[in-house]
Amino acid sequence: MELDQLKTTWKSSFDSPEDGSRSVPLGRTNAGRLTRIPIFELIVGALTALVCGNFLFDNLAASRQLPLYAIPAIAIQALAIVTIALSVRQIVAISALDFAGPIVEAQRKLAEFKRLRVRASQFVMLVALPVWVIFPLVAGQLLWGFEFVGKVDTAWMIANFAFGLLVSAGIVVAARRYGEQSPFFQKVNDLLAGTEIVEAENAIAQIEQFERP
Amino acid sequence: MMNTTRKAMALRQERFEALLSSHSGIVFKVAQTYCRQPDDRQDLIQEIKVQLWRAFASYDEKRAFSTWMYRIALNTAISWTRRISLRRRHSVDLAEVGERAFFPEPTEELQTLYRLIDELDPMNRAVLLLYLEDLSHAEIGEILGITANHVATKISRLKQRLRQEIAEPNTPWN
Numbered sequence: 001m002e003l004d005q006l007k008t009t010w011k012s013s014f015d016s017p018e019d020g021s022r023s024v025p026l027g028r029t030n031a032g033r034l035t036r037i038p039i040f041e042l043i044v045g046a047l048t049a050l051v052c053g054n055f056l057f058d059n060l061a062a063s064r065q066l067p068l069y070a071i072p073a074i075a076i077q078a079l080a081i082v083t084i085a086l087s088v089r090q091i092v093a094i095s096a097l098d099f100a101g102p103i104v105e106a107q108r109k110l111a112e113f114k115r116l117r118v119r120a121s122q123f124v125m126l127v128a129l130p131v132w133v134i135f136p137l138v139a140g141q142l143l144w145g146f147e148f149v150g151k152v153d154t155a156w157m158i159a160n161f162a163f164g165l166l167v168s169a170g171i172v173v174a175a176r177r178y179g180e181q182s183p184f185f186q187k188v189n190d191l192l193a194g195t196e197i198v199e200a201e202n203a204i205a206q207i208e209q210f211e212r213p
Numbered sequence: 214m215m216n217t218t219r220k221a222m223a224l225r226q227e228r229f230e231a232l233l234s235s236h237s238g239i240v241f242k243v244a245q246t247y248c249r250q251p252d253d254r255q256d257l258i259q260e261i262k263v264q265l266w267r268a269f270a271s272y273d274e275k276r277a278f279s280t281w282m283y284r285i286a287l288n289t290a291i292s293w294t295r296r297i298s299l300r301r302r303h304s305v306d307l308a309e310v311g312e313r314a315f316f317p318e319p320t321e322e323l324q325t326l327y328r329l330i331d332e333l334d335p336m337n338r339a340v341l342l343l344y345l346e347d348l349s350h351a352e353i354g355e356i357l358g359i360t361a362n363h364v365a366t367k368i369s370r371l372k373q374r375l376r377q378e379i380a381e382p383n384t385p386w387n
Contacts, residue, residue, distance in 0.1 A: 102358020
């Protein structure tokens with residue numbers, strides 16, 4: 001049996017295709033799925049940068065006198081800028097993706113986008129969550145003024161820092177326990193274990209190997 | 214103005230449905246190559262059609278519809294396969310379930326062909342499908358984005374792989 005002979009077998013197996021629906025199914029789609037999260041992150045990042053930037057500008061003089069008090073807002077501003085940069089890179093990558101283009105090129109771009117997406121998610125999970133304490137600090141400054149940081153006692157800081165760690169630890173435990181049942185926790189598990197990044201790297205490697213003569 | 218837009222949209226949809234109908238075998242064959250579990254396959258067929266419809270606005274009528282369709286269908290199927298395999302890693306072996314569910318009594322030849330397909334990575338599956346569809350090396354190269362010579366090499370390797378599959382079924386191939 002040769003591959004050429006199998007052409008006939010292959011074709012005859014499609015004599016009565018099961019595809020009954022001829023109408024265009026406009027109702028169900030996963031097409032917008034890829035850009036949804038980066039766009040959401042871009043909006044959140046831009047709003048955060050706007051609020052923080054405004055706050056820092058309004059308190060420029062006070063920041064010069066009490067630079068330590070400006071650290072939480074500067075840290076959030078930095079996080080927001082990184083989030084914006086990551087989401088813009090993802091949106092640019094996905095907009096360059098053309099499914100009507102050659103398969104090798106489209107699949108390489110898609111795999112590179114996925115690697116970028118995983119890195120962005122890891123950044124949120126591994127950086128933003130553990131430093132949670134700076135968020136309530138800046139919220140307090142926005143509500144009660146720049147001096148709020150000075151009024152916060154050590155117990156409040158420790159409690160909030162512990163809360164951030166607890167939430168992070170809780171997510172890790174829940175992901176391990178419910179990873180099999182919940183797609184969300186399975187995703188968290190994959191992110192923490194690095195499975196998704198490995199999958200993305202493998203896809204890129206597979207395409208590179210395919211391109212080699 | 215509204216009426217003209219609606220009319221143009223209806224005409225476009227009509228044109229698309231006619232083209233899709235005359236080339237519907239492509240969608241089905243691509244879906245069959247990447248998934249043989251009936252429910253999942255229907256989902257994949259649906260997703261391919263949605264992607265085709267979404268891309269139809271930018272379809273250049275001067276180019277072959279089948280080439281355009283193969284590219285979108287294969288790109289959708291390959292991405293779908295990668296997504297599904299990651300999502301289902303913890304639950305079931307898709308290829309295994311699919312094979313049993315769809316072919317109650319496949320012929321020996323078909324069994325061999327599907328064993329070969331199941332062992333291939335998504336990119337080489339695309340080469341095999343296009344080859345089985347009797348496309349020329351140049352056409353396959355155009356769809357995939359590689360040279361015709363490169364396609365010839367890939368097909369020669371697939372033939373070698375098939376011979377090995379017949380000689381020693383289920384042997385992992387390097």
